[in-house]
Amino acid sequence: MQKQLANLEGRVLTDQSAPLPDAVCTLTGELLPSAGLTVDSDAQGKFTFAQLSPGTYKLACAAAGFRPVEEQLDLTSEFPALDVVLPAEKVVRQRVEVHAAAPSTTLEQGAPPATLGVNQITDLPMVEQKFKAALPLIPGVVRTPDGKINIKGLPENQGMFLLDGAENVDPVTGSFSVDVPLQAVESIDVSKDAYRADYGGFSGGLTTLDTRPPLGEWHYEVQNLTPNPRFETGTLVGIADFNPAVYVTGPLIANRLNFSESVVYDVDKQVVRGLAWPNDEMKTHDFKSFTRLQYIFSPHHLTTVTANVFPLSREFADIDSLIPQTASSNYGQSGYSVALTDHYLTSSGVVFTTVAEGMSLGSYGHGQGPLDMLVTPNGWGGNFFNTYNRDSNEEQVGETIALRPRHWHGKHELTTGGNFVQRAFSGSSESRPVQILGP
DSSP: OOOOOEEEEEEEEETTSOBOTTOEEEEEETTSOTTOEEEEOOTTSEEEEEEEOSEEEEEEEEOTTBOOEEEEEEEOSSOOOEEEEEOBOOOOOOOOOOOSOOOOOOGGGGOOOSEEEHHHHHHOOOSSOBHHHHGGGSTTEEEOTTSOEEETTEEGGGSEEEETTEEOSOTTTOOOOOOOBGGGEEEEEEEOOSOOGGGTOOSSOEEEEEEOOOOSSOEEEEEOOSOEEEEETTEEEEEEEEOOEEEEEEEEETTTEEEEEEEEEEEEEEEOTTSOTTSOEEEEEEEEEEEEEEEEEETTEEEEEEEEEOOEEEEEETOBTTBOGGGSEEEEEEEEEEEEEEEEEOTTSOEEEEEEEEEEEEEEEEESSSSOEEEETTEEESOOSEEEEEEEEEEEEEEEEEOOOEESSSEEOOEEEEEEEEEEEEEEEEEOOEEEOOO
């Protein structure tokens, strides 16, 4: 008989049995995302983890001023209501006399963790509903003026980006060209280690993104349905930006097949000072669709299929007071990826994870016309000199085997596996003459 999914409910209390609001509770388990699921307790100290399969979990709760608590949970089809009691921290007062220079303190000692959870992502005040817009909020991550990501001083193409366990970068340049709607994101984690053997090694950083699992009950979110107008000398001249977003999730087959869909459409017109309206805008149109289907074979076997579509077009890129629209270039891309992830937990506690993914990415760039480009001390003229087209694709298959943790002089977790990746591309590039005139 198919085991039913159930909700895990509980309360966070002080050691005086008083409700403790705003406590952070994280649930981890074999079939959950790698970062686990995180919720905050409400004003009555209550928390809920929805639509869980029976199994073994670890629950950790923490709050400011209290000692954190962890509990191992062996949940059957009947999930009990939990009371998690957090003991108050003891206040230690001491007198310190300084007779010499204090030791230096590195900036990293006070840095927050390099992870964004779904609660932080939901509350972020961002215009762009994309995961790349959230990355600079993580310490050590910087977004350059051209939209590229630097992790600890190294460009994104020297690192790695994993989407639900599969590598998702431009097959040719290695840049983060594959974007994901922010509404579909469960957690973002950035590791700044110089090497990770389990991912084949890399010289930059590792960015890991886990998407939200579909729910077993219908739920929807709608955001940013009102466009922002643009005015010139008190007159409405068009739309400055428009970024509607929709997220829908629910069961297609009760307790068996769950579905989620996240759609974002961006219209952004960046105004550049030094140029006169209406020739002072860089225009970007961006559409993203992320679909996820999750099939539950049993409490020990889960399969997920995802489809990601991410076309983009940008007109008059990189214009400024010396580069008019006529001398600028247009840029665009069209791409999609399809991935399958299968998790299977054996009765002995071994977890088999299979990932298969295919991606196609095409990009292009061209000027505004066929004229030769002219470079003078007063700026650029003519049309941008270069035109290119490029098509690339990637296929990968990977298998990971995680053995049951062993306790022998400490805790040992052994993971093994392998993966196969194939990349190919074709394209063309044509450059016309550039005339350079001195003073």
